[in-house]
Amino acid sequence: MWEQLKKLTVIIDNILMVFIIILFLMMFGITNLNVITRYFFNNPITFSVEMGRYCFVSIIFLGAIFTTKEDRHIQVDFFTGMFPEKFRCLVEQVGRLFMAIFFAIVTAYTCEMALANMNVKSSAMQIPMAVPYFIMAFGSAGICLESIVNMVLYQKGIKKKSRTIEEEEDALS
Structure with a gap:
């Protein structure tokens, strides 16, 4: 079962990465094309x-989902690094729990906003405003899910403890 779950997560990660790359290329392309048409024409x-x-x-x-999965989001290593390892792990788990709760709330409200704006069109592109809100809801739900998965993986010992800044610097040198 774990192998099938790992394969599924790899497939989902690849789809998500392709989608992010397409979005980046669209953003880069339309911005540069706009500069050219504005300047020359x-x-x-x-x-x-x-x-x-x-x-x-x-x-x-969508990129924040990957950051959360790798447990590389912003955290105060200076503060947690002062504590013994067991207490630091507890503080990190509580932080993951708060993160999951926060993004569950964000998901609920962005879904509500998306549903409320189904008939509202954006000013220039004339797409339903629900589209950007649903993408925010999807990203928030992914962050929430990855936070919960990280909590479980750390608790079961499948994922190893995160390192402090000092430990990472020592590993690099």
Whole structure:
């Protein structure tokens, strides 16, 4: 069962990575094309700023899923590094729990916002505003899920403890 779950997560990760790459290329392409059309033809692309913004926000929320999976999100290593290892692990687990709760709340509210804005169109692209909200909800749900998975994996000892900044610097040198 673990092998099938690992294969599924690899497939999902690959799909997510391809989607992020496509979003990045779209953002990069439309922004550069807008610069060219504005500079050379004095005729900017009206929807480029809006599309770039939605792509950027989507990349951030979807990329945060990978960051959470690898347990590489921002944390205060200086503070937790002062404690003994067992207490540090407890503090990190509590942090993961708070993160899961926070992003579960964000998921609920962004889903609510998406449903409320199904008929509202964006100003330039005329797409339903539910699209960017659902991407935010998807990213938040992924972060919440990965936080819970990390809690379980650390608890069962499948994932090893995270290292402090000092330990990482020592490993690099």
